[in-house]
Amino acid sequence: MKTKLLTLAVASCLTVTGYAKDERLTIISYGGASKDAQVTAFYKPYEATSGKQIIAGEWNGEMAKLKAMVDTKSVSWDVLDVEDTDLARGCEDGLFETLDYSRLGIKEPLVDGAKGECGVGIFVWSNVLAYNTEKLKEAPTGWKDFWDLKKFPGKRSLRKSARGSLEFALLADGVKPADVYRLLATPAGVKRAFAKLNEIKSSIQWWEAGAQPPQYLIAGDVVMSSAYNGRIHAAKVAGAKLGIVWDGNLYQFDEWAIPKGTKNIDAAYDFISFAMRPEQQKLYTEKMAYGPSNPAAAAMLDKQLASELPTYPDNMKNALQMDVAFWAEHGEALEEQFIAWSSRN
Template sequence: MKKLLIVTTALVGVSAAAQAGELNVVSWGGSYTVSQVEAYHKPFTAMTGVKINSIDADNPATPLKAQAEAGNVTIDLADVELSDAIKMCDEGLLEPIDPAILPPAPDGTPATEDFVPGAIQDCAVASIVWATVIAYDKTKVGDVVPTTVADFFDTTKYPGKRGMLKAAKRTLELALYADGVAPDQIYEVLGTDEGVKRALAKLDTIKKDIVWWEAGAQPPQLLADGEVVMTNGYNGRFFAAEVAEGKPFGTVWDGSYMDYDLWVIPKGAPNLEDAKKFLAFSTDTQRLADQAKWISYGPARKSSNALVGLYQDGKTEMAPYMPTSPENMKSPIWTDPTFWADHDTELNEKFNAWLAG
């Protein structure tokens, strides 16, 4: 709540400034926002003169929904997860996006064919494919490094605290996968009372060893501070800590949770036309490839992949760190956005009751 108040205050502070020629863009902060600023914001401002006010939130959907419901919108665009985009679109809180505004690929392929499946929604357009993965401290796990989700749950083989997201989403899926449920059956199981109980029972096996996190910047910090031996978290954050900061981290791709992040425009956005121009610009082939120079998230356009090369350090090949790399796609759990749009509230209530128990 404290973070939300800070974000809301920041939005109020810049709302008066966001007249014509400025956009309020809300994203997740950290190395992810840096990648957007470098790949999208700076070149868009250089091309159009439109200033971008970049605002951080733990989850950009939260202030966007609050503003839309209050009828006092100061946000022009927000970067949100797929399930939130679908839910808010269904609730009439978002502007519809006409795919015709999206530029084709350099070879002329229409955007509707160039984006990966599911990336273009009625009210949202994806920029990245990202993953929640497990990372570990190489200095704490010994000579035999963890390679599976089962290792994450094995505190005998790998003693020490575990970091986990304090939410039903991504936590219950991980528990079911660790308990032997195949990725393509997870949502079928999780849609039953027995499946929820099974996931919570698996979490019970390490509950006393869990350090809960809520913001994306926390997992790498928990590892760096020695508070945990392993933690789940966003692959781009771990990449930044390992490659850019030189932290002794390793990554477990087994059971990685794959999702999209998408741009949405709230109903009542004060600068609608510029917001649409920015959305189209920031999801073109070159811009999505440029973002991959700054963070290890896979571009949502097929035509961008051939342009992905080295990290900004000029020496690190980005492909092995991408969620969309074939080597990292052996056992992914693809999010079911419709499932979460329908069950998020209910499952979080059950999860929170378990936490308090």
Template sequence: MSRSLRCCVPFALVLLCSAVSAAPQNLTVISFGGATKQAQDKAYFQPFNASGAGRVVAGEYNGELSKIKAMVDVGHTSWDVVEVESPELLRGCDEGLFERLDPARFGDPAQFVPGTLSECGVATYVWSMVMAYDNGKLARAPSSWADFWNVADFPGKRGLRKGAKYTLEIALLADGVKPEQLYEVLGTAEGVSRAFAKLDQIKGNIQWWEAGAQPAQWLIAGDVVMSAAYNGRIASAQKEGMKLSIVWPQSLYDPEYWAVVKGTPNKALAEDFIAFASQPQTQKVFSEEIPYGPVHREALKLLPATVQQQLPTAEANLAGARAVDAGFWVDHGEELEQRFNAWAAR
């Protein structure tokens, strides 16, 4: 079957089309490795291979755009699909590193979490920066970032990520800024100063973390009484029997995306794979393996309530959350990180 005909058929017929092919076509899919890649292998890579639509050759990288840019610049693209974080998706799209995608290939946009379909990418999952605490070490449960700042009622160290991103948002939320106004405020000089002034209030109580595993470790050891943390890390600790809890209101959520590298000769197959990985059933398997939120709303209905409760895209958890504004950090990240580093060093 010719590639032009194959591109025109809906994904449901890909198996039929591929059945008349001599051999499945290879598709190089690059992601971030670790537990996420293991979950992707079970949910997406192996089932896609079994469908006969193509054969995933899986690899991993650290998310750097430089490798992708080098391929595109020389016109020799050896990667087809890459997992990218939201700021890199915007940068890569603007720089012409990713193919424009046809949103009609992936289903009804209304069935996807807002912000998870874009011209250059389709989100594969959503993670959140949340507040976590050990419910066995506090007299009462905290319920907001304002409680995080309340060292009188919750004495002890607090864990925060060592960087401007997420930390400045958290400071403004603690200072009473509404989630929907967060980046409007942070986009002003007065708003930035307000965030740093808020951080000044508890600077002596902050224990800065740089690795995602540290918050859970510190909470379990009693080194901190509460911490900002990646929801997946806390869920993993809970699975191991640790009595840690998550505060979902005012959490900050961010999607990770599939993108197609510019110039790949396998664009049609790449879109087939992304469509396959965007179905409720495959996303259900992924979220059962690792507690990141599916982007297709129907996937949640397939999951047990106990699993849904751990996911950023569950309706109750998403209700009080705020999406991280990737465009804001692309535009202002460098200057704010420099100011944060100078502030932290004082």
């Protein structure tokens, strides 16, 4: 009798444990204001409708950590918010599941470029030129002004990465957006970009996390910075005296992806399907000023807010789309060169 009761107890525990495991979904994003918006627009509503608990984690694009999980078959992340450039490399390296769009059930057509082999675009965001309106006597108009240390004295900040820094350097040097990647694909173009960066190297305060540019600007540590437009918009809404220059902005997608080997793949698909609904994307954009990848969501937005998004027509003028294929091919070599360059005095 005791043996039978013990067996039943163990079986019951296993059942409960298995159930609990199935009811928890770990979703990793970049944190900060964007994560807060995702909690409001995606996580909490999904928990309410599905009954599943979301474990919300953060990362800064540490692909080596994801690779280690996949290689050792110890994947603890179920859904990942990942930049399209990292997604392209990770997809090629087998770190993500190939998406089955029939399982997502997205009814509306998405903006061009949103559907990828291993990820689907959540939103369009831009790396823009942001500035402290109280620290500058005159507003900058583009990356040429960012490089002008005489007219706009003070520290400025760039993301500590070849991505973005090299493009902005060439734009500041007079290269047209349509010619940037053609030029960067040549040794002469790379040399030109690093030479331009050298002009302001001693005045750069690097940033690595998206929350840092508005913090640096508000504190007066820097007068200008490259920054994610949504972070600057959120700071402005909170009362910060910051401005955005859209000319020469570098835009791209954040995408939902499923790490290869997750044990919760059905729930992962279910969550992504839910999060891609226009109603949920509208809620996200109202909290974080990134352009929804579902045009049906854009049509629901307040006109003033719509004008402050990367997807607004006026903001797309003279904009540069991140070339994912270029960075997939040249990214590793350029990042190594950038790290070596940035570490030298």
